[in-house]
Amino acid sequence: MGIKDDAVEVRAQGWRTLAALHGLIEAELERSLQAEAQLSVVEYTVLDALSRQDGWHMRMQQLARATALSASATTRLVNRLEERALLTRILCADDRRGIYTELTPSGIALLEQARPVHDATLERALAEAQEVPELAPLVDALPRLHAGV
Amino acid sequence: MGIKDDAVEVRAQGWRTLAALHGLIEAELERSLQAEAQLSVVEYTVLDALSRQDGWHMRMQQLARATALSASATTRLVNRLEERALLTRILCADDRRGIYTELTPSGIALLEQARPVHDATLERALAEAQEVPELAPLVDALPRLHAGV
DNA sequence: TATTTATTGTTGCACACGCAACTATAGCGC
DNA sequence: GCGCTATAGTTGCGTGTGCAACAATAAATA
DSSP, X not given: OHHHHXXXXXXXXXXXXXXXXXXXHHHHHHHHHHHHHSOOHHHHHHHHHHHXXXXXXXXXXXXXXXXXXXXXXXXXXXXXXXXXXXXXXXXXXXXXXXXEEEEOHHHHHHHHHHHHXXXXXXXXXXXXXXXXXXXXXXXXXXXXXXXXX | OHHHXXXXXXXXXXXXXXXXXXXXXXXXXXXXXXXXXSOOHHHHHHHHHHHTSGGGEEEHHHHHHHHTOOHHHHHHHHHHHHHTTSEEEEXXXXXXXXXXXXXXXXXXXXXXXXXHHHHHHHHHHHHHHHTSTTTHHHHHHHHHHTTTO
């Protein structure tokens, strides 16, 4: 029973660490992306996800999953980006309920401007987190996940 | 240069994995805690943090850090919990700017009711994440962080 | 002591979010 | 073909959030 309780506590602690690191990184990304490219983190996530998609288009629901957002939030997120002409909605031919989104040249350009900012901030945030004893082990573990790639 | 670019991409991918897992877990916790204890995740985080604090009181700023929230959001978060009589504000004697927060008996009771829900949901969410190829490596790495405890 | 500067917490405001209800299209059974 | 259920996306509404400006107290400096 002691062993079982330990497992619970270890999970809880792992979750707290994960949440803390996530909060720290997201806050820094939010600031720098907002300052350098007028993009929020989710907005950047959308542009980035679209750019890494074959053919550069995704359905609303895919975007919702990629951003961990609700359907309604995704609609408005796409609205904002479309109003700024960073992407366009494209009606789906075979399934007339579906809507594809696709980056515009402006969207690609802004993404290419924002990506180095994103990457540099991420590197800096991880370095800072490295200094926090609580977070350091997770920071170390992170690059090992996809090291083989 | 190829090596350096790889490091950037590995970091980005690690961050995407971290964000995805965080989003998945938080969404499930949000639902179950709301349903079973009328608590949001941050609200639970506050109660939990207070319960694990010596003397059971923390300053606003500590809470802000523990929840990765802004100062203003923390003020209102404490307002909500205080209105529900789950915690109380206590003026700091030595530093009259500071304000301590302390769990009430109701707060402790609700936390004790919510904690098993939280822990069970966390276990379930991690098990689900385990099934997602993208997330599995991180799920595996998580308990190793504090395994020695 | 008087003045300036830093720190702690709160409030006005605009905005992004989730939930529930809605419309429109697709797919299935008869 | 006709209904029924499921799915895709949008909109109304209430609420939680961050930023900037603020008040109150502490600490530093002269």
